[in-house]
Structures are given as structure tokens and as C-alpha cells.
Amino acid sequence: MRTRLPAFTRFRWPAGVAVVALAAAACSTTGSAATDTHGLTGTPIKIGVLANVSGPTGASEASATKVFQAWAAHTNQAGGIGGHPVQVVVKDTKEDAPAAAAAARSLISDSSIAAVVAASTSTDAAVGSILADSGLPVTGGIGYNPTVWGKLKNWFGLTTTFPQVVNMQIASAQPVGGSAISVVACAEEPACVAAVPLFEAAAKAAGKTYSGTMQVAAASPNYTAQCLDLVNRKVNFVQLSISPAVGVRVVKDCQAQGYAGYFGSSASAISPTLYRTANIRLAGALNAFPWWADTAPVKAYRAAMSEQGVSDDDAGQPASTAMWASGELFKKALTSAAGKASDPVTRQTVLGAYGKVKGETLDGLLPQPITFTAGQPAPPVNCYWLYQYQNGAFAGSAQPTCPS
Template identity: 30%
Template sequence: MHRRTTMKVSAAALLAAALTLTACGSDSAGGGAAEDGGLKGTPITIGMMCSCSGPFAANLGGTPDVATAWTKTVNNSGGINGHPVKVVVADDGGDATKSQQMIRKLVEQDKVMAVVDEVASYDASWASYVSGKGVPVLAGVSFTQPMSTNPNFFPTGGTLAAITYGLVQNVQKSGKTKLAVLACAEAPLCAGYTGQISRIAKATGSSVTVAYQSKISATQASYTAQCLAAKSAGADSMYVGHGGTVVTRVVDQCVQQGYQPTQFQVGGDVVGSWEKDRNLDGVPIAQFHLPLHDETTQGGKAFHDALRKYAPGVPTSSNYSEDTLSTWIGLQLFAAAAKAGKIAPTSTGADVKKGLYTLKNETLGGLTPPLNYVAGKPTVTNCYFNESVENGKWTTPGGVKPVCLPADVAAKVNAAFAG
């Protein structure tokens, strides 16, 4: 289902990282070619969990290609502390059993010292396991439940609570009051989201209410029934919580039924092709991190430069989404922590955490809100970014700095979100 300040010296050195990528495979986390940039010696090994295939493939299918681009970029810049790095990408396919098998393989067989979590749909099912093993989990996308509740998880963007507040605020500012919520049926994180929207709206004094709600799946042949039911309920606005191509299908089918509520969105669902869909023109988006298309920040420019050089097909593919940038951000966070913690091939998860705890107001070159991690405490970043499509072009209303909630509002939002 983010933020900008001047980049620090530690962030400026992020590209000086080396990494060998194992491509997203079938049933195992292995397979693929090394991208070591000519570096020799035992590599630093990290893992990456994702639901790259399955119901969310439209958004996540391109993430291994981004990891490859990151690999080539950083490996040709000298490596992390002079060492090559090996990244093992594990695809759980959106399957709970496979997800638990994959994380155990990464920890017990591949001996990873950290895991980048790029929307592994079932990370809550293995959070206690990986925490018990002392292997830190870095976002990726920050909206899964463990990212805001588990001290062993290290988010890189605003929490889902903050993003949901941004969604409610965008609906409120538009003058709409009756929201239809169509949430994914495939992932646990979608199950209670409608209630969280309602509670946050009520807690913050918003006039926005949920007029209609329904589960939807990527395999549905038609969403006409949901469109007509939302129209009958008097919903004047809509949020579709699913992969970007599903969002497009729902919105287009509603328009075909003569129903065109104002659309609103949050971060992880966004795909690049929306700029070509006139039915999504003007859609306000509350985003977890720097909007995908920005190149005005140092971190954003480095991301796009890497894609142009090493993965030129990604920006024009159907898999080009906010999650491609999220992948890059998670890997960049590891690079920053590894540099700060003087990580070597023999280092442990505890050493990676020490590096993370040394980062102060880190933005990875403008990719994230200011990041600070405290040992033994969950990380809650109460910020979001605004993004939109206007006349077929991506825009960043209000600029590329994050909107951060005042402390009193954040307290209400987080309490309401938790229920």
C-alpha cells in the first residue's frame, strides 16, 4: 500500500559502496551474476526481501533491476570500506509460507548481516524470528506494521500513520467529505486500513468519513460492482489501495460507469504510467519519501543517473514505481550505516545497528526525512511528502521538503492509528 535537507558528508559518500547482486530467483534466493566492480576478497553480504512476483508484481517487479543499478554504481566507486558487497534478493511471491522460508535461508544459509525489506507482504510473520537472530531489517518501504513497532526494523520514510494523515488532509483540503476505500484483499497490511483512516479523521477533527469500503484483488475481471456501490453510497472521493496498475483499472472502469469521484493516493501504490492516464490527472498523493520523479535533490539525481547508465529500461517499463526508488533508498541506508560503522565482511548485525545509531538527521541526500535511530526503541517518523500529476506531468506541490506533523497532532494520529 518523504523529505529533504542538505546532504551531509556521510550521505555524500554513499555511492562509495560495492555490491554483488544475486538476481530475484524462483524458489531460492540464489542465482545471478556478480557485479563486483573488479573488487577482490570476501564480500559483505546483505539480503533483500521482496514480493517481486505475485499480486504486487506491477509495482515490485522492477526492484531487482534497481538493485543491479545500485550494485554497479557503488561497486565502481571503490566498495564499502574497500570491500565488495553481495546482495541476495529473495522473492516470496506474496506467499506467507515462502516468505518465512526465504528469511530463514537468508539468515541461516546466506549469513546476511542485514536485510532490506522491499514490501515483503508477510514481514510481520517473521519479525520476531529475525529480531531474535539480531539481524536488522532496513526499509525499503516503511508502511508495514513492524516498521513502526519493532526496534529491530529501521524505516526510511514517514510511517503509514503519518501518510494516512496526509491522505485525510488532502481529501479535507479538496472540500470532499465522503471517501470510498477499496483495499487490497491479498496482503495482511490492508486488512484494517479503512478503520485506521476513519479513526485518524475523527481524532484530528476532520469532516472526512468513509462512505463505502470494499476489498478488491488484482485478479478480478471487473470492478464495476464496487464502482456502482460507491456511487450509490454517495462517495465523492476515492482511495484505491492496491498496485498501481490495479488502481488504473479501477479508476478507468468507474469512469466508464459514469462515476468519477476525486481520486486520492498514498505512497507505495504509485506507478510512472499514471502521468499518461487523464483519469488520474490532478490526483493528490501523500508520499513516504522523496517523490519518484524528482531530480532536484542530490539523492534523487544520483538515483536517476544510475538508472540512465545501468538500467535504462526501468523508467519506461510497466514496473516503474515508487518502490523502485524505495529499493534504492533501503540500500543507500545500509551503505551509510556500513560506512559509519566501519563494516567489514566479518561484521555482524549488531555492528550494522551501531552504524545506524550513529546517523543523525540523515536524509541520504534528500531522499528521506531526517532519520534518527535509538537503540531499543521503534522508529516513528511523523512526516510525509506531497506529490501529484498535473496536465500529464509529475509535480511536487509545496516543493520537495517533507511535511512534518506537530507533536500534538502526531500523538493523536499515532494513537488513533494503533486503535
């Protein structure tokens, strides 16, 4: 049975990049600081993080990495996992397939690494089989590439998977009256339009008018002509398949041309860079828990971020909450499996623990009850959280939406 949550409050962050293919359906350097063990003397549990820290569109994934490091420090401060301190080793994929593959092999060759979390959506395909075949478990993170998540063994996904990661964008248009839908996509990368046929089909299946795809170049001085076209075609929901920085420019130009509808942004495309744009109206779907929710587990997340000195900009996006949820599930799964503080925690220990995860929701931090079976690919995650954002505040349903 699903856990019902109380209604969200309208939560405001104080004032203060990833290229997306319609929520990124497209598709080494050690950067970790020493994790504070807080005096714990047990055998350490070392977790590798494959993260796009320095790539051109890696802002949200770099933020998510900070959150995971903060989770480890917070966990150690509270006694670790059964007395075992957690240590985090970050490998920067640089948004580059060869670099990502080299980083994955580096983690595999280090026998002290017990598990990996993935925070480099653009390179999942480059490392998928390498990690699946190695026996090094990927215990969550951020991802929806259908050739990896839900397809390969030892990849334990927790966030919304394909095809719902595309369909949920159409679903997010419904509550805000989006009836004539268009996509604004980047012109530089084929990945930005890779999911457009699926998006168009989902729009038509939902009875929406699909008003076409418009590609824009980051180097363009303005987007006045494109925005006028959207207004003339009476589009009232524009899905953004561009980096947040370019998205801000498109939003401002379209506002100046009289566009009064909503902009769509979902999954790891949502970032403070975009949602802090003046007078923006956003609607979309989250593939990880909403950071503004008024529930005990989410309040604990915000308190931990404050305690660990993580900024609201880094904590306030779904890529970051996905990494926190991954850490919390790891802690819960390993608490009884880790053994004595002096016992080593190996990859087999982690695989055994994850094979026993049954119907887990983490009290609402996961989008649906999660069950894993040893030696089998993780089941699809079909649920997500719908949200709206306007007047500087988030609002949305307290209950994840779970299509059939």
C-alpha cells in the same frame, strides 16, 4: 533542523502489484544475479533482500529489487564501501508466509550475510520476530506493519510508519478539495478493508464526509454500478485499496460514468500501471522520496538508474526510491565502520554502525531526520511527501509534511 529543498519541477516520465489495504496497513528461491564487483578485491559485504518477486501482487516490490541491485552495482563502480564490494542475495518470499519464513532462516543461517533489506510488505509479520531475535539487522526497505516496524529491535525503518501511513491518505485529499471520501477495496482479501475503520475515523477527524466503503471483485466484468453509486453520492475523492490492474479498470469505468473527482493512491500502491491511465487524476502521499524531484540527490538517482539500465517503470515508484534510500544510508553508515578493505564486515559491524546514525536526512532522500539507538526499536517515521498527478505530470510540495 530540517533541510529545505527547492520546489519540485513538474516531471514527466516517457510513455511507456501490490494489493493495498489503504496503503497496505494490513498487515526459498534465490533470484539474485551475480553483482558486478568492478575488480574490487576487498572483503565483500553481502546484503540479503527479502522480496516478493513472483507473488501475485508483487510487481512494485520486484521493481524495487531491481533498483537495489542497481544501487549495489553503481556503488561498486564508484569503489564500493571503503573498498569493499557489495553483493546482493535475493530471496523470493512469493507473497507466502511459510516461504518468507524459510527465506529469512536461509539468510540467517548464512553467516556471510551481514544485513537484510525488506521488500515484501505482505510477509513482514511472518519474518519479523525471526529476524529480530537472530541478530541479523534489517537495514531498511519498504514496510509499515505496526507489529514489526517501530516495534522490533534490529528493524531499522526509513519510510512512513503506522498510523501516519493511513492518516497521510486523508491529508492528501485536502489540497485537491476532497471533501466527500469513499474507499474502493478488493473483495477477495480481508486485508483490503483491515484499515478502513482507521481511515474512516481519520476522515471524520479531518472534517470530511465519509461516504462508505465499496468492495469490488477482480473477476467482475465491469464496475458501472459501483461508479454510478459514487457519482450519485457526490463523492469527489475515491481511495483505491485494490491492485493497480483492477484500479485501472475502476478508473476507466468511473470516468465513463461521469466521475470527475480524484482517485487516492499512496505509499507502495503507486505504480506506473495506475498513473499512466489516460486522463487519470491522482492524489496521495509518498512514504519514500519522489523520483521526479528537481534536487541534486534525486537527479543522481535518476542518472544512476539510466546508467544501470533500469527502466523508468521500475524506477518510477516509491517502493523503488525506498530501496535506493536504504542503500544510500547503508553506504553512509558503513563507510567509516567497515574498516580496511581486507577486514570482514559482520552483522555486529552493521549493528554498531546503525547505532551511531543520528539526525540523518541523506540531503533530503529521507522523509525526516533519522536516529537509531543500539538495541532499541527504530523510532516512528511520521513525515511523508504529498503529491498530485494529472495531465500526465506529477507535482507536489518540496517539503515533506510532518504532522505533530
